[in-house]
Amino acid sequence: MSYSEKEALKKLPETSSWPKFSLTGEYDSIELIDYIYGPFIDVPSIPDYWITARLNTAFRGHASIWYTEMREIHGRRTRPWWKRQIIQKYRNSTWIWQKIMSFENDRYSVNKDPYEWCLRQSKRLKGIDP
Secondary structure, three states, X not given: XXXXXXXXXXXXOOHHHOOOEOOOOOOHHHHHHHHHOOOOOOOOOOOXXXXXXXXXXXXXXXXXXXXXXXXXXXXXXXXXXXHHHHHHHHOOHHHHHHHHXXXXXXXXXXXXXXXXXXXXXXXXXXXXXX
């Protein structure tokens, strides 16, 4: 490993700080995709396979089993490929329909925190059309 590769490797965040994808959170898939495409990871000196090789640390439970099976079948793949697979598997038509209904039925009221309400609606929109 060259000196420049070692320096680039230091720029990668610790895997313990990566968001966990366990299928329990409503927006787990969105958060993980945003993270692996985040601005601090998009450093040209960091090869794509360094990031995708660490994806296994982000998956938990059934999502981990799915990831392991996909990796065994398809081998090493790029971030865009993993993004497509996550979207195909976990953002199906039922999930999208639920987000649309949640978006349409959630009305702002004076009792709610406006920031939280806007953030929730923003996540729903992003989930519907990333």
